[in-house]
Amino acid sequence: VTADEHLEWRISALLDGELGVTEEIVARKHLEGCDACQQEFAEVMAARSFVRGLGDVEPPQGFLDRIATTSASRFPSRLGLVGLVAVAAAWVLILAIGVGIGLPDVSPPVDEFAEQHLALAEASQADELPARSDGFRRVPSAALDDFAAPYSVPSSIDAAYDRLAAYDSDDALQVLYSDGETEVSVFQQEGSLDWRALPSTGSRVELGGSEAWVGRATVGDVEQTVLVMGKGDLVYTVVTSAPSDLATSLAEDLPDPPEYSVTERARKNFEELGRRFGFGATLAPD
Amino acid sequence: MKGERRFRRWATDAREAHADRVPTWEEIAHDYGRFLYTVCYRLTGNDDEAQDLVQEVLLRVRRGLATYQPGSMEGWLSRIATNAFLDDVRRQKRRPVEALPDDPERVLEGAPSADEALDNASLPDHVQQALRELPDDYRAAVVLCDVVGFSYQEIAESLDVPVGTVRSRIHRGRSLLKESLS
Numbered sequence: 001v002t003a004d005e006h007l008e009w010r011i012s013a014l015l016d017g018e019l020g021v022t023e024e025i026v027a028r029k030h031l032e033g034c035d036a037c038q039q040e041f042a043e044v045m046a047a048r049s050f051v052r053g054l055g056d057v058e059p060p061q062g063f064l065d066r067i068a069t070t071s072a073s074r075f076p077s078r079l080g081l082v083g084l085v086a087v088a089a090a091w092v093l094i095l096a097i098g099v100g101i102g103l104p105d106v107s108p109p110v111d112e113f114a115e116q117h118l119a120l121a122e123a124s125q126a127d128e129l130p131a132r133s134d135g136f137r138r139v140p141s142a143a144l145d146d147f148a149a150p151y152s153v154p155s156s157i158d159a160a161y162d163r164l165a166a167y168d169s170d171d172a173l174q175v176l177y178s179d180g181e182t183e184v185s186v187f188q189q190e191g192s193l194d195w196r197a198l199p200s201t202g203s204r205v206e207l208g209g210s211e212a213w214v215g216r217a218t219v220g221d222v223e224q225t226v227l228v229m230g231k232g233d234l235v236y237t238v239v240t241s242a243p244s245d246l247a248t249s250l251a252e253d254l255p256d257p258p259e260y261s262v263t264e265r266a267r268k269n270f271e272e273l274g275r276r277f278g279f280g281a282t283l284a285p286d
Numbered sequence: 287m288k289g290e291r292r293f294r295r296w297a298t299d300a301r302e303a304h305a306d307r308v309p310t311w312e313e314i315a316h317d318y319g320r321f322l323y324t325v326c327y328r329l330t331g332n333d334d335e336a337q338d339l340v341q342e343v344l345l346r347v348r349r350g351l352a353t354y355q356p357g358s359m360e361g362w363l364s365r366i367a368t369n370a371f372l373d374d375v376r377r378q379k380r381r382p383v384e385a386l387p388d389d390p391e392r393v394l395e396g397a398p399s400a401d402e403a404l405d406n407a408s409l410p411d412h413v414q415q416a417l418r419e420l421p422d423d424y425r426a427a428v429v430l431c432d433v434v435g436f437s438y439q440e441i442a443e444s445l446d447v448p449v450g451t452v453r454s455r456i457h458r459g460r461s462l463l464k465e466s467l468s
Contacts, residue, residue, distance in 0.1 A: 012457035016431065018438045044457070047464040050413045051432040056320060057327040060337070064319035067341055131338060140342045141377075 005030070007037045011044050106189045106235040107197030113172075113187050114217035114224040117239035120167070120176050121183035129165050129176075136167035136174055147173070150233040150257035151188055158253040172237075177250075184250055187237040188257075193230035202226075208252050214244050232257040311348050314359065322363050328429045329371045331418030342370045364434040365444040368426050372445075375422045416466035424459035431456050 010027050013019045019027060031037050116134060123129050131138050144153050144166055153175045156162045161177035161184055168174075173188045195213070202215025212229035217239075227238040227247040234257040238247045309317070322343060327336040343366050354362060417425060423445075430436045430444060438456070442449045 009453050009457040012460055013438070013453055016438070016456075018453070043464045043468070044460050047460045047467060048432060050467060051417065051428060051463065054328070054410055054413055054433065057324045057336075059320060059323040059340075060333065063323070063337060063340075064315060067315065067337075067344065131334065137338070137341075140338070140345060143342075143345045 006034065007031065007041070011037065011041050012048070014041075015045055015048055104191040105194040105197075106191035107194045108172075108187065108189060108228050108235060108237040110199060110215065110226050110228070110237070111217050111219075113174075113185070113237050114226055114239050115219045116174065117176075117183070117185035117224065118219045118222055118241075120165075120174070120185065121241065124164055124176060124178060124183050133167060136169045139166040139168050139173075141165075150190060152255055152257065154255055157184075157186070158250050161250065182240060182242050182246070184238060184240040184242070184247075186250075186254065187239070189235045189237070190233060191235060192233075193228065193235045198228060205248065207248060212248075212251060214247065227251050229254075308351065308354050309359065311344070311351060314347055314351075314363075315344055318359060318363055321360055322367060325364055325367050325429065325434060326371070328414070328417060328433045329367065329425065331414065339367060339371055339374070342374070343367045346370060360434065361436070361440065364430060364436070368430060368444055372422065372426055412467060413463075416463050419466060420459050420462055424455050424462065427452055427455035428459040428463070 007014065007027055007030060010019060010023070014024060014027050014031075031041060116136060119133055120129065123133070129138070139153075144163070147153060151173055153163060153166050153173070157177055160179040162179070164176045164178050164183075166173060166175045171189065175186045175188070177184045177186065198213050199215055202213055205212050205214055207229060210229055210231055212227055214225070214227050217224045217226050222241060224239055224241055225244045225247045227236075227244070229236045229238075229251055231254065236251065236254055238251050238254075240247055240250075319340070323336060323340055326339040326343070327333070330336045330339055343363065346366050347363070350366070417428070420428065426445065427441055430441045431438075436444065438449050438452045441452045441456075445452070
């Protein structure tokens with residue numbers, strides 16, 4: 001660099017104190033005698049000040065609490081020392097009162113799931129899967145293989161249906177599959193299926209040793225097949241515009257949910273106990 | 287380290303509390319969430335994408351926490367956020383496309399006077415909008431420099447590019463900003 005050259009990128013580096021000693025001396029000498037560089041220096045300094053003057057951005061109310069809660073319950077975690085002590089206490093409590101605490105009852109909102117599936121199936125056909133859809137937020141692809149028990153998102157089902165995307169809401173995880181022509185959504189909810197909440201229409205079928213409910217849901221003028229099945233600690237709801245035999249075939253291929261670890265089971269039991277008896281117990285995993 | 291110069295305004299208590307140990311994931315989400323959201327908002331330019339990016343960063347944090355060395359948590363988070371942002375940009379090949387107004391006269395009609403332009407330039411919304419209109423690589427460098435407070439060397443390491451490229455991106459980014467705000 002010489003004192004005759006315009007400063008160009010050196011203006012920013014000079015402002016940021018990122019020039020070497022000699023470079024800075026030469027740059028300042030040039031600046032003293034160059035009106036064009038002085039003007040640009042002033043303008044760049046102003047732009048830099050504007051950005052630096054931007055304040056903090058307040059996250060939407062409850063956002064940070066929500067992601068901490070969601071992530072802690074859905075994504076893998078390990079229990080720390082405090083958690084283990086608390087879990088031990090929970091076991092003692094549960095054993096002491098001799099109560100077998102089950103998982104919460106789940107009532108799949110069949111019509112809402114059908115509507116949600118149709119919206120995403122149409123978006124998929126248009127090759128425009130959205131970042132969020134009516135309370136469901138798309139799960140980053142990097143996280144798809146990281147769900148904790150009992151959730152899982154297999155990359156394909158029934159060999160022909162490949163996973164397109166997964167969406168997470170407060171109540172359910174939705175995984176969208178397609179064979180290139182037909183879309184299928186598999187909703188997963190943690191808990192035990194509450195049969196009483198299912199529509200009276202539809203029928204019960206035997207499916208691979210489990211009992212399932214198969215019915216129809218109409219969204220606008222589009223009729224969807226809906227299959228609901230309890231499996232392990234999950235309630236699966238399969239929705240597709242295809243006939244019920246396809247839904248049945250796909251449901252048979254759904255994996256048995258991974259089982260909780262002993263400590264995780266204890267934690268869930270303790271939380272459910274707190275929920276039922278109103279002492280609001282939660283054991284946050286670390 | 288120059289990168290520390292602006293970190294002081296973020297979560298000072300948390301920095302002191304975690305100075306010599308690895309914080310838990312929940313502590314990070316709680317103590318650095320606001321800082322992280324601000325960086326993500328400056329990178330993405332809107333609330334929805336900022337929320338998505340914060341979630342993506344926290345997922346990466348959860349996986350990488352075992353390898354974290356006690357030090358500048360803000361620096362670590364900023365690096366993860368910027369790389370997650372640029373990964374997403376490359377993956378989706380998305381660029382914010384602003385529709386041009388149907389009637390160009392509308393713009394001319396409402397064009398501010400020179401004084402108004404100067405006043406408007408310093409309004410946070412105008413600055414944020416100008417920042418958002420920068421090419422992604424320039425914006426990442428400018429945010430790391432002027433929002434996070436990284437040195438050029440730290441930015442080069444974060445983005446895995448030479449320092450010369452960082453100098454160029456920052457200056458070009460600021461030059462575009464001054465044109466946009468003038």
